[in-house]
Amino acid sequence: MPFLKKKYVKIILSLLVITFILSLAAHFGNNPVQRALYTVMSPVFDAAYTVITPVRKFFGYAVKAPKYEAEIEALKTELNTLKAENKSKEDFIKENRRLKELLDLKDGSMAGYETVTARVVSYEPNSWYDTVMLNKGANAGISVDDIVITNPGVVGRVIAVGANWARVSTVINASSSVGVKLSRTGDVGVVSGDANLAQDKNCRLEYLSNDKNLIKGDILVTSGLGGVFPADLSVGKVTDIRSDSAGNLDYAVVEPSVDFSSLYEVLVITDVSAAVSTVHEEQAEPIENINENINENVEVNMQEQGAIEE
Numbered sequence: 001m002p003f004l005k006k007k008y009v010k011i012i013l014s015l016l017v018i019t020f021i022l023s024l025a026a027h028f029g030n031n032p033v034q035r036a037l038y039t040v041m042s043p044v045f046d047a048a049y050t051v052i053t054p055v056r057k058f059f060g061y062a063v064k065a066p067k068y069e070a071e072i073e074a075l076k077t078e079l080n081t082l083k084a085e086n087k088s089k090e091d092f093i094k095e096n097r098r099l100k101e102l103l104d105l106k107d108g109s110m111a112g113y114e115t116v117t118a119r120v121v122s123y124e125p126n127s128w129y130d131t132v133m134l135n136k137g138a139n140a141g142i143s144v145d146d147i148v149i150t151n152p153g154v155v156g157r158v159i160a161v162g163a164n165w166a167r168v169s170t171v172i173n174a175s176s177s178v179g180v181k182l183s184r185t186g187d188v189g190v191v192s193g194d195a196n197l198a199q200d201k202n203c204r205l206e207y208l209s210n211d212k213n214l215i216k217g218d219i220l221v222t223s224g225l226g227g228v229f230p231a232d233l234s235v236g237k238v239t240d241i242r243s244d245s246a247g248n249l250d251y252a253v254v255e256p257s258v259d260f261s262s263l264y265e266v267l268v269i270t271d272v273s274a275a276v277s278t279v280h281e282e283q284a285e286p287i288e289n290i291n292e293n294i295n296e297n298v299e300v301n302m303q304e305q306g307a308i309e310e
Contacts, residue, residue, distance in 0.1 A: 114271040115268060118134040119265050129170060129172065129260035130193065139164055142161055144158055150266045153257030154178060154222065170260060172260065179228070182214070182220060187214075188209050191205050191254055205253075218237070237254065
């Protein structure tokens with residue numbers, strides 16, 4: 001520090017000397033004395049300018065620092081605003097994409113069912129996405145045991161309903177079970193929740209009709225048996241096979257088709273039983289028509305046979 005003080009003193013003294021010399025030269029006017037002084041002092045002027053310029057800039061920055069800080073803060077605020085606007089636009093685009101996929105599902109494979117669109121508003125505390133809450137309930141026509149799905153596949157089943165809310169037990173809930181079949185072979189089994197596997201957002205496959213056909217990567221869809229779930233809805237994929245000491249299937253680990261950590265909008269099927277009954281009636285109708293045609297043909301044949309005998 002003493003060294004720096006001495007240095008600044010020398011600079012100030014040098015500036016004073018230069019100022020004095022310049023004043024003296026100006027006093028003599030444009031004459032040989034002035035020109036001689038300028039000639040002698042020119043290198044000194046250059047050195048002084050080299051020293052003075054950084055000092056002048058430093059003090060200039062120091063004076064303008066508050067202004068610069070205010071401008072920087074204003075730019076930061078503007079940048080944060082732009083980031084927020086950009087995120088809002090991205091979220092809006094993602095939401096539109098999800099809603100379009102849900103609408104395609106509603107008007108496509110679910111066109112024959114009565115459905116209600118709802119939004120996931122919360123997850124049950126202290127759980128692993130095994131229970132979710134919806135923002136619609138009885139007022140929207142939702143009842144206990146209604147099936148909840150989304151574009152990737154089965155979410156779960158409604159287990160409690162209020163006027164404007166519904167609680168859904170997902171397929172990874174320990175109390176959940178879904179009749180499934182292997183899309184590759186048609187073998188049927190049951191996917192149920194498991195408290196341990198639920199921590200990794202997985203569930204288990206059991207009671208497979210032919211476990212020898214099971215391989216990793218097999219896709220599971222709803223079997224439609226029992227009329228609880230519509231058939232052919234995606235449930236999940238086999239990621240691991242656990243066998244007992246005899247080599248028989250104990251259970252298989254299933255990764256659900258739905259990512260429960262990114263679940264926003266869902267479709268609630270409110271008339272599965274009625275729709276299944278309708279499907280069964282439609283499937284039975286051609287058989288009745290066939291029987292009628294057979295009876296008509298038998299009667300015609302009998303009449304023709306009687307005419308021939310006469």
